[in-house]
Amino acid sequence: MAELTRHPFRILLEDTSGTRARRATLSTEHGEIQTPHFFPVGTLGVVKTISPRELVEAGVQAILANSYHLYLRPGLDILRQAGGLHRFMRWDRPILTDSGGFQVFSLADIRKVHSDGVRFQSHLDGSYHEFTPESVVNIQRHIGSDIMMVLDLCPPYPCSHGQADEWNRLTVQWAKQALVAEAEQPLLYEHRQNLWGIVQGSTYPDLRKESAAALLELDFPGYAIGGMAVGEPKSIFHDLVPFAAELLPNHKPRYLMGVGFPEDLLRCVSWGIDFFDCVLPTRNGRNGCAFTWNGRVIVKTARHKQEFLPLDEHCSCYTCTTFDRAYLRHLFVCDEMLSLRLISLHNVHFYQDLMRQIREHLEAGDFSPWMNRVLPQIEQRDS
Amino acid sequence: MAELTRHPFRILLEDTSGTRARRATLSTEHGEIQTPHFFPVGTLGVVKTISPRELVEAGVQAILANSYHLYLRPGLDILRQAGGLHRFMRWDRPILTDSGGFQVFSLADIRKVHSDGVRFQSHLDGSYHEFTPESVVNIQRHIGSDIMMVLDLCPPYPCSHGQADEWNRLTVQWAKQALVAEAEQPLLYEHRQNLWGIVQGSTYPDLRKESAAALLELDFPGYAIGGMAVGEPKSIFHDLVPFAAELLPNHKPRYLMGVGFPEDLLRCVSWGIDFFDCVLPTRNGRNGCAFTWNGRVIVKTARHKQEFLPLDEHCSCYTCTTFDRAYLRHLFVCDEMLSLRLISLHNVHFYQDLMRQIREHLEAGDFSPWMNRVLPQIEQRDS
Numbered sequence: 175m176a177e178l179t180r181h182p183f184r185i186l187l188e189d190t191s192g193t194r195a196r197r198a199t200l201s202t203e204h205g206e207i208q209t210p211h212f213f214p215v216g217t218l219g220v221v222k223t224i225s226p227r228e229l230v231e232a233g234v235q236a237i238l239a240n241s242y243h244l245y246l247r248p249g250l251d252i253l254r255q256a257g258g259l260h261r262f263m264r265w266d267r268p269i270l271t272d273s274g275g276f277q278v279f280s281l282a283d284i285r286k287v288h289s290d291g292v293r294f295q296s297h298l299d300g301s302y303h304e305f306t307p308e309s310v311v312n313i314q315r316h317i318g319s320d321i322m323m324v325l326d327l328c329p330p331y332p333c334s335h336g337q338a339d340e341w342n343r344l345t346v347q348w349a350k351q352a353l354v355a356e357a358e359q360p361l362l363y364e365h366r367q368n369l370w371g372i373v374q375g376s377t378y379p380d381l382r383k384e385s386a387a388a389l390l391e392l393d394f395p396g397y398a399i400g401g402m403a404v405g406e407p408k409s410i411f412h413d414l415v416p417f418a419a420e421l422l423p424n425h426k427p428r429y430l431m432g433v434g435f436p437e438d439l440l441r442c443v444s445w446g447i448d449f450f451d452c453v454l455p456t457r458n459g460r461n462g463c464a465f466t467w468n469g470r471v472i473v474k475t476a477r478h479k480q481e482f483l484p485l486d487e488h489c490s491c492y493t494c495t496t497f498d499r500a501y502l503r504h505l506f507v508c509d510e511m512l513s514l515r516l517i518s519l520h521n522v523h524f525y526q527d528l529m530r531q532i533r534e535h536l537e538a539g540d541f542s543p544w545m546n547r548v549l550p551q552i553e554q555r556d557s
Numbered sequence: 558m559a560e561l562t563r564h565p566f567r568i569l570l571e572d573t574s575g576t577r578a579r580r581a582t583l584s585t586e587h588g589e590i591q592t593p594h595f596f597p598v599g600t601l602g603v604v605k606t607i608s609p610r611e612l613v614e615a616g617v618q619a620i621l622a623n624s625y626h627l628y629l630r631p632g633l634d635i636l637r638q639a640g641g642l643h644r645f646m647r648w649d650r651p652i653l654t655d656s657g658g659f660q661v662f663s664l665a666d667i668r669k670v671h672s673d674g675v676r677f678q679s680h681l682d683g684s685y686h687e688f689t690p691e692s693v694v695n696i697q698r699h700i701g702s703d704i705m706m707v708l709d710l711c712p713p714y715p716c717s718h719g720q721a722d723e724w725n726r727l728t729v730q731w732a733k734q735a736l737v738a739e740a741e742q743p744l745l746y747e748h749r750q751n752l753w754g755i756v757q758g759s760t761y762p763d764l765r766k767e768s769a770a771a772l773l774e775l776d777f778p779g780y781a782i783g784g785m786a787v788g789e790p791k792s793i794f795h796d797l798v799p800f801a802a803e804l805l806p807n808h809k810p811r812y813l814m815g816v817g818f819p820e821d822l823l824r825c826v827s828w829g830i831d832f833f834d835c836v837l838p839t840r841n842g843r844n845g846c847a848f849t850w851n852g853r854v855i856v857k858t859a860r861h862k863q864e865f866l867p868l869d870e871h872c873s874c875y876t877c878t879t880f881d882r883a884y885l886r887h888l889f890v891c892d893e894m895l896s897l898r899l900i901s902l903h904n905v906h907f908y909q910d911l912m913r914q915i916r917e918h919l920e921a922g923d924f925s926p927w928m929n930r931v932l933p934q935i936e937q938r939d940s
Contacts, residue, residue, distance in 0.1 A: 219887070223894045227875070248862075248887040255863055256883065264879050479631075480638055492610070496647050500639065504602065504631040511606045511894055 191542035193444035203365035213451035236268035258318030271319035275326035338376035370396035386421035459518030469554025491523035574925035577829035586748035619651035641701030654702035658709035721759035753779035769804035842901030852937025874906035
């Protein structure tokens with residue numbers, strides 16, 4: 175029975191060039207996702223500045239949306255009336271929803287954690303809203319995301335061992351409650367929704383291990399690694415991600431939440447991560463920073479004023495095949511929205527292109543040497 | 558010789574349903590413009606929020622850009638290096654440039670008119686810039702617009718007869734100087750540029766008459782009516798536009814600058830106007846106001862919260878064929894840029910659709926009854 179309701183996850187190959195990377199597919203009613211995959215972030219049911227048809231053109235297979243924000247706006251009534259988020263935003267490919275657990279971290283000033291859930295004070299009007307493991311499943315039923323996430327507690331960095339341990343136990347307890355809620359709350363739309371667990375434990379290997387062990391017992395169809403990229407030093411990140419990935423079963427999807435820069439994606443794929451999400455391509459796009467195969471380009475710098483060249487010569491996106499840096503810089507310094515659109519669009523395309531090339535090099539069997547060649551280029555910063 | 562350098566303007570038909578409207582074509586090296594035509598405004602070399610390919614999709618035949626703003630940013634050097642504005646912004650259809658004369662009105666606080674020209678204090682950094690009839694031709698040579706406008710003096714409303722008369726004389730004098738400059742300053746790119754005159758005279762019929770008579774002697778290939786829609790009562794506008802249009806030769810293009818609402822376009826076409834430009838479709842788009850065949854829609858109003866209907870059922874634009882009002886409202890109240898894009902795009906499309914239908918009804922011979930039928934609908938405001 176469980177197998178019938180689970181999205182098939184098929185590992186097509188494991189890397190033969192010396193890393194733990196793998197190439198797989200996850201099949202949903204809204205389409206098959208080729209992994210490794212990066213979800214652009216569409217917090218409020220829109221990947222900022224970008225239209226759904228542009229996402230498709232950029233090769234985006236699936237996006238992330240946010241339960242907390244969609245619960246506040248437009249609210250569950252509207253989502254239900256629209257027939258779910260896919261129809262509301264006109265996106266017919268898969269959607270994963272974050273549970274609000276990240277807002278425990280990012281909105282720390284306006285939330286209160288207690289044993290039953292989290293009470294948020296709306297960042298919009300100050301009203302109070304109770305998020306429980308059960309209510310968060312309900313929210314995601316209304317959204318109709320293909321992949322739902324359990325309500326978890328994402329600790330800040332740094333976090334004491336005692337506090338991380340306490341939150342860990344709550345996260346595991348809530349995961350159990352979420353599974354019960356999932357079984358009890360009927361589907362509202364005609365496609366499967368899978369609920370994934372989230373491993374926490376801050377920067378403590380023992381807690382990461384405990385968290386993973388307890389959640390594995392619950393047999394979620396997919397597992398996320400949460401609580402990374404919250405301000406910890408890069409060395410911790412580089413130690414902990416491979417450690418946390420090793421704790422997860424080989425035959426299930428592994429999703430590293432909130433990561434990251436292009437170089438992070440390459441490294442984390444090599445450590446066995448299948449899924450990523452991050453606001454960087456769109457947030458940096460709106461700040462005038464483009465990611466390219468030759469590193470970051472800060473569009474407004476004076477050196478681009480007379481550069482009649484695309485952001486990235488190797489990029490096939492609309493921005494790069496149409497406009498020069500000189501024009502993008504002109505738009506950006508004039509505060510023209512079109513520049514934010516065009517740079518965001520390029521970044522979203524670039525991230526998808528990066529993941530596509532990762533998949534191709536995994537298939538070609540030369541992922542590791544290729545990664546080592548592109549890493550130093552991709553990490554460059556604009557002078 | 559003059560004829561070889563002029564864009565052919567061919568009147569295809571004059572309205573047979575009782576108005577002074579006509580259907581014509583203006584041929585440039587960047588394509589033929591079917592008239593009556595509305596130029597969307599691309600002040601800084603971008604129609605705000607919209608990409609060139611979206612403009613093409615929306616049926617835009619030609620756009621307007623602004624000499625004053627492009628002179629300040631990106632500046633003439635960059636425009637020259639880019640090979641002109643068409644190449645800089647990747648728009649290969651015709652461009653008309655305003656001369657800076659409108660900024661005499663709109664930037665009244667930071668400019669000083671004298672007999673040789675206008676001194677502007679940059680609205681960006683406070684630096685001083687001298688605009689003369691000759692320098693404005695030079696700016697437009699660098700831009701490479703297909704249609705250049707003479708530097709004129711656009712009076713405010715109200716304006717004394719004495720002041721309007723004085724500015725009128727200067728405008729005529731400058732028009733003569735501009736023609737000399739046009740003859741002296743070589744083309745920088747490989748396409749014709751035509752220089753059009755601008756009739757001024759504020760709200761005074763005698764001055765409008767004098768201005769037109771003097772400019773007609775100069776034999777410009779096209780004539781604009783300037784200084785309208787600057788705050789005067791609608792009754793004056795309704796009296797003066799047909800009066801001013803009558804003063805212009807039948808066989809040359811007539812361009813009413815800075816106008817207007819959809820209902821204005823319909824009426825002014827009936828008075829014999831061929832060309833229009835206005836910021837309304839994009840400015841109102843960014844303010845969340847959509848123009849439709851059933852009047853104006855204010856997207857953020859609560860009644861659209863649960864309206865699962867397009868902005869305009871009769872519209873074939875991307876916005877209307879894809880999204881519901883409920884989603885557009887959600888994006889708008891969440892300050893999502895995509896909403897400004899989608900509403901602007903719809904408005905630009907709607908204006909082009911309006912002009913296309915005007916042309917079709919002129920061809921069908923039923924323009925006047927059709928106009929009278931659609932006017933009351935198009936003038937409606939959102940409740």
